[in-house]
């Protein structure tokens with residue numbers, strides 16, 4: 001049986017997500033070929049779109065066998081939508097994050113999208129502060 005509650009703190013979760021997100025850079029815009037050298041440069045120069053989406057969380061699939069399915073979108077300055085996704089995230093790092101999302105949405109009584117939006121905003125704040 002999988003654990004039903006997460007022992008991670010929000011700081012732990014942010015650290016896991018940030019480590020993964022940082023691993024996706026440098027990132028190149030498919031349209032204007034602009035290169036974002038790191039997450040900080042990306043956060044500074046893109047416009048976040050709506051809330052991040054987790055299809056795993058929406059489906060209640062807390063231990064997916066594929067890492068793809070969690071997505072955060074932002075617009076490049078040229079207007080093209082860029083995506084940061086979980087597809088290359090190791091499952092043993094993704095699962096604890098999903099379990100935390102499940103635990104925290106229940107504890108806080110908020111939607112998954114609101115929680116993911118808060119995480120994304122906090123991650124951007126952190127990286128811009130550094």
Ligand SMILES: [Zn+2]
Pocket residue numbers: 029030031032033034076077078079080
């Ligand atoms: Zn672009």
